[in-house]
Amino acid sequence: MNREKGGFEQLKTVLFWDIDGTLLNTKGAGRSAMEAAIADLIGDRTDLSALNMAGLTDWDICSRILEKCNLEPTAENIEQLEKLYIKHLPEMLLRCPGYVLGGVREILENLQQRTDVLSLVLTGNMEAGGRAKLAHYGLDSYFPLGAFSRRSRERVEIAQRAMILAEQQLGKLTPDRLYVIGDTPHDVRCGQAIGARAIAIASGHHGAEELRA
Structure with missing residues (x-):
């Protein structure tokens, strides 16, 4: 944990971000x-x-x-x-005429200025592909760290690696300060697997009711 002036310990909130459909849309x-x-x-x-x-x-x-x-x-x-x-x-x-989703740049810019929030990528993209997408849309500087697809079909395994990565940076974390942000039921399950809260974005393939269920 970071220590702020006066010796008070500052609790970190960790945001695990999906890429496609959450941060950006590559339009195919x-x-x-x-x-x-x-x-x-x-x-x-x-x-x-x-x-x-x-x-x-x-x-x-x-x-x-x-x-x-x-x-x-x-x-x-x-x-x-x-x-x-x-x-x-x-x-x-x-x-392809892709785009960054509305409000994303402003949110990431705001979060980057804060010392109480750590943002990481948690995505099914392989690292080279995920990094290429982030760089193309100018979002790479917001995510120096992230967990990507390796030799696995399971998103949960990626979520577990993301959790390890976050704890390597901050030490032991409590579930009430962890959030997985994504646009599919797979992202919600990732949050459940590591005890995090899920913020589901109904931006495309899955509607709000499906994600809520």
Whole structure:
């Protein structure tokens, strides 16, 4: 914990932020990059418009895409698809008319000035992809730390790593000062898994009633 003037201990609030649908909307840049990646891999274009990717980890998304294309979702194949995806993502971010959600920059700027709040990324994006999105929209400076997708289909595992990361910075944390902010039921479950409160953003795929349930 930080100690303020006068010796009083200041309690930190930790905010774990999802990226897609919470901070920004790429307007399909990720999906387009995946379509280009699978085309590189199999030599033919695959339409992924029917695949619901909201809230899934990139590892899970790649696994499902490979299965859709009748390819074995081995670690080697998934990693190859991820590399191709990262190759195409910057171009697709430029092509697609994405945007930062309303109020996000102002909120992050305000939080950055405060000493009682720590903001971290908690996302299903692989780190290279998540960082590329944040940098493209000028949000990377607000999130020097974060937990990203690795070799897992489970968002809960990412949430647990995010919690460890926060405690490495601040020491032992109490659940009443932890918040997971996201736009899918997966994000809500992440909050439940680490004892945090969930702030659900009804910005796209999931409505307020579904998220509340």
